[in-house]
Amino acid sequence: MEIQSEKQASASTESDMIIAQDDISRPDITALLEAHFTALFVSIKANIRLLDVSALRHPSITIFTARNPASEELMGCTALKQISPIRGELKSMRTAAGHQRKGVAGALIRHILSVAKLRAYQEVILETGALEEFAPARALYARYGFVTCDGFEGYDNTPSEAKSVFMIYYIK
Numbered sequence: 001m002e003i004q005s006e007k008q009a010s011a012s013t014e015s016d017m018i019i020a021q022d023d024i025s026r027p028d029i030t031a032l033l034e035a036h037f038t039a040l041f042v043s044i045k046a047n048i049r050l051l052d053v054s055a056l057r058h059p060s061i062t063i064f065t066a067r068n069p070a071s072e073e074l075m076g077c078t079a080l081k082q083i084s085p086i087r088g089e090l091k092s093m094r095t096a097a098g099h100q101r102k103g104v105a106g107a108l109i110r111h112i113l114s115v116a117k118l119r120a121y122q123e124v125i126l127e128t129g130a131l132e133e134f135a136p137a138r139a140l141y142a143r144y145g146f147v148t149c150d151g152f153e154g155y156d157n158t159p160s161e162a163k164s165v166f167m168i169y170y171i172k
Contacts, residue, residue, distance in 0.1 A: 022065040036094040076104040090126040
């Protein structure tokens with residue numbers, strides 16, 4: 001699919017899902033994000049920095065969801081934060097229970113990268129965990145062209161940041 005404008009990029013169709021800009025106040029999105037935060041803070045005790053639901057409402061952040069086209073069931077969500085006119089940050093990627101390993105996360109990443117290109121970003125950055133529990137996420141991002149990089153946007157590479165991995169995708 002060739003996307004010619006950001007308006008067109010606000011919704012794309014994979015064979016079994018629709019990806020579109022969405023409203024974070026929808027209860028299913030809020031519930032999925034709350035589950036995401038709980039898993040990261042309670043189960044894994046990660047040291048990565050998250051934006052809570054209220055922070056994700058900031059005008060610099062665009063929420064995208066993947067939904068079942070027939071039932072509108074939420075399959076996953078993510079956010080793209082504008083850091084500068086040339087840089088975006090992928091935030092809060094989460095696949096809903098029952099939809100893991102079905103291509104949802106990959107579809108959301110492809111969509112975010114398409115939108116970033118339309119916005120004329122030169123790069124998209126992200127932070128994820130360094131713990132073993134995050135190995136599948138790091139591998140997923142690497143499959144889509146993200147490479148590790150130094151800390152960014154207020155992060156540094158001190159020992160307190162040792163539980164974070166920073167990655168960057170260069171827009172071509």
